[in-house]
Amino acid sequence: MATELYDLTVPPFTRGLRALNGLLDKAVAHAEATGVDPETYLSLRIIDDMNPFVKQVQTACDSPKLCLARLSGVAAPVNDDSETTIAELKARIASTLDYLASVPREAIDGQEQKEVVLTFPGGEMKFLGQPYVTGFAIPNFYFHITTAYDLLRGAGVPIGKRDYMGGV
Amino acid sequence: MATELYDLTVPPFTRGLRALNGLLDKAVAHAEATGVDPETYLSLRIIDDMNPFVKQVQTACDSPKLCLARLSGVAAPVNDDSETTIAELKARIASTLDYLASVPREAIDGQEQKEVVLTFPGGEMKFLGQPYVTGFAIPNFYFHITTAYDLLRGAGVPIGKRDYMGGV
Numbered sequence: 001m002a003t004e005l006y007d008l009t010v011p012p013f014t015r016g017l018r019a020l021n022g023l024l025d026k027a028v029a030h031a032e033a034t035g036v037d038p039e040t041y042l043s044l045r046i047i048d049d050m051n052p053f054v055k056q057v058q059t060a061c062d063s064p065k066l067c068l069a070r071l072s073g074v075a076a077p078v079n080d081d082s083e084t085t086i087a088e089l090k091a092r093i094a095s096t097l098d099y100l101a102s103v104p105r106e107a108i109d110g111q112e113q114k115e116v117v118l119t120f121p122g123g124e125m126k127f128l129g130q131p132y133v134t135g136f137a138i139p140n141f142y143f144h145i146t147t148a149y150d151l152l153r154g155a156g157v158p159i160g161k162r163d164y165m166g167g168v
Numbered sequence: 169m170a171t172e173l174y175d176l177t178v179p180p181f182t183r184g185l186r187a188l189n190g191l192l193d194k195a196v197a198h199a200e201a202t203g204v205d206p207e208t209y210l211s212l213r214i215i216d217d218m219n220p221f222v223k224q225v226q227t228a229c230d231s232p233k234l235c236l237a238r239l240s241g242v243a244a245p246v247n248d249d250s251e252t253t254i255a256e257l258k259a260r261i262a263s264t265l266d267y268l269a270s271v272p273r274e275a276i277d278g279q280e281q282k283e284v285v286l287t288f289p290g291g292e293m294k295f296l297g298q299p300y301v302t303g304f305a306i307p308n309f310y311f312h313i314t315t316a317y318d319l320l321r322g323a324g325v326p327i328g329k330r331d332y333m334g335g336v
Contacts, residue, residue, distance in 0.1 A: 002170035007298070011302070112169045112171065134179070139180070146315060146318075149311075150315055153214050154215050165308070
């Protein structure tokens with residue numbers, strides 16, 4: 001009855017990335033309807049010293065990608081964060097979704113006690129697989145999806161909570 | 169090895185609400201340091217027709233409270249959303265944390281297949297317990313925590329990602 005690690009990760013990450021893709025579609029439609037260059041959305045920021053929209057989308061892709069790569073050992077696509085258009089961000093999401101779909105359940109389930117080490121310029125963080133997923137990867141993923149949502153919402157794109165929640 | 173429903177809910181919700189409480193503390197400190205009335209933060213919005221900061225905090229409290237009440241059947245505190253100060257919002261968080269701590273593990277574990285029905289003015293949504301948690305309650309919780317973060321960050325409160333992630 002308890003929840004396998006695959007079910008904790010792949011379905012919610014997939015739903016969230018599809019929702020993000022839908023937000024980008026609505027952003028493009030709004031830009032076209034209002035005569036705005038949609039690429040201007042890429043530089044939207046909550047405040048000057050916070051990462052822009054483009055980086056929020058890139059990190060929303062990297063978070064589940066790296067989570068599954070760390071748990072499963074299945075090699076993940078390498079991204080150089082060079083996207084400069086909404087179309088390129090949508091391709092980034094699509095390739096991340098392809099990777100998520102390629103990771104087999106048997107490579108994820110049972111990794112609850114696997115040691116996961118994250119390295120940062122200032123040091124490292126060590127987790128076990130289960131608390132890494134529930135206490136780090138999941139909140140980190142939704143942080144970037146939500147901030148991307150907030151930036152588009154603040155720019156007047158007509159989106160609502162259902163667009164964030166995706167296909168609930 | 170798989171993850172029990174309690175571990176999917178109570179520890180991450182607790183960590184997130186404690187992080188939110190810490191964001192409020194930093195907001196008060198910043199207001200005092202800059203001579204701003206901290207209660208002005210309650211009306212911050214991403215855009216005019218989106219719920220203000222006070223509602224983001226209230227909903228960040230309701231989301232885990234209602235999730236645990238629906239799963240466990242343990243009666244939850246009733247809130248009338250009357251908070252008008254940061255201190256009252258901190259008390260709301262504290263009472264929510266008390267409720268989370270009061271729900272016993274045995275009332276949550278094993279509820280993966282429980283039918284959860286959410287009613288809205290426009291209808292209802294039916295879930296089973298496990299997909300309700302991973303596909304609705306958790307993304308909804310982090311939406312409101314992150315939007316509260318983004319609002320304070322946008323207002324210049326000196327907070328960073330670690331404050332959102334809480335005691336990782």
